[in-house]
Amino acid sequence: MERPELGYLFDRLLRAVIAREEPILAAAGLRMWDHVLLTALARQDAPTQAQLAAETGRDKTRLIGNLDRLVELGLVSRVPDPADRRNRVVSLTAEGRRVLERCQADIRAMERELLGGLPAGERADFERALVALAASLD
């Protein structure tokens, strides 16, 4: 019994996640890329925009508009590095962290429901395998 190709399966699952996640983010005034950036910045400040772009896989030129908006919303600060004023240090504001954490809580709930399609016993195994597989790509 042949299963569908991985590309088909991952594509369907990713689309399902995105479809459920976008309304959550929209309720906070965010789009997907905003969420990616906030999540990366929650781990640590970005010493340069180029590094933030590399970390998140965002094009460095498209990053700019996102940051403009996030700064406008008061979720992110972008200040020149005194040591080298070509660089701009990007970091979360307290409000940015609050908004992110609220979104993350809603996303966790959404994910629990999505994975509810799996028998309870298999869910933890599946999640572990998913993380291991993603880690094996590096």
Add this chain to the structure above:
Amino acid sequence: MERPELGYLFDRLLRAVIAREEPILAAAGLRMWDHVLLTALARQDAPTQAQLAAETGRDKTRLIGNLDRLVELGLVSRVPDPADRRNRVVSLTAEGRRVLERCQADIRAMERELLGGLPAGERADFERALVALAASLD
């Protein structure tokens, strides 16, 4: 211990699959959408282009250029339905089926290697969970 979000994990895995699959398809002169269409047509002929578009998630207007090219390559036939000449029946040619099956064999090999990152015992469970989860979305 928190795991990354599902969106992040599925995105990484899908990109990894695409990166490994595109060279395989390119070697056969195909792009990703061509492969999606050939795969759908391998299951059964499409009685109308609109139905093929709906099945594959392709926009019906963008489908046209793909079919033009696949017909040009001799992989697909597109003939008016005598019963209702508004419709065009789309089906695989023998050559189309040959090309598809060669790609599928290479893709299976690529997938085995990709999933090799998982301990052997967990792989079958992971694949089953993946299929079950995708099926639960309908």
Add this chain to the structure above:
DNA sequence: TATTGTTATACTCTATAACTATA
């Protein structure tokens, strides 16, 4: 009139290259 396939248009996202400011 309604539907299939097609074409044309505009909109979004992305990639490339030029520009500025700092070093």
Add this chain to the structure above:
DNA sequence: TATAGTTATAGAGTATAACAATA
């Protein structure tokens, strides 16, 4: 000169609406 950030331009992919043929 080299690098970080920015801006401008063009390209690919997509969605929307109008059009032609058939029913």
